[in-house]
Amino acid sequence: MSAQQRHERRAESHKQIETLVSSRTDTLALYSKLAASKPFAPNKSTQKLLQEFCESLIDYTASAHFQLYRYIDERKERRKPIIDVAAEVYPGIADSTQKILDFNDKYDCEDHCDDLKELEGDLSQLGVILADRLELEDRIINILTTPRAS
Secondary structure: OOHHHHHHHHHHHHHHHHHHHHHHHHHHHHHHHHHOOOOOOOOHHHHHHHHHHHHHHHHHHHHHHHHHHHHHHOOOOOOHHHHHHHHHHHHHHHHHHHHHHHHHHHHOOOOOOOOOOOHHHHHHHHHHHHHHHHHHHHHHHHHHHOOOOO
């Protein structure tokens, strides 16, 4: 691979990481807004915010997969340090993805979500899951953005 190709590939990788970070920042902002809106009542305002959050959460989760993990999953990554970190953190990422999907399945109900009795606890648990996930993602992001020694 030529130096120009490596440069272009690295630039594309950085662009993908920026997209992911932007997506997760938007999701975390909505999480904060939703968490601050308690007590949770089954009204249009809460239902709309919950729906918006669920959509953002799924977009972010998909973005993480397509921006970070797909390339590694497809075995296109050749740098051993990246492969090693990805192998170490991926089980935690996969576990958090399932928990995110479970939360979405429970609360992605548009304007007919009337049972919000468990939302406060579920949102709190999701916050812990997201914090752990961000740490794992940041490990991959950091190694992907660290310049290689020449």
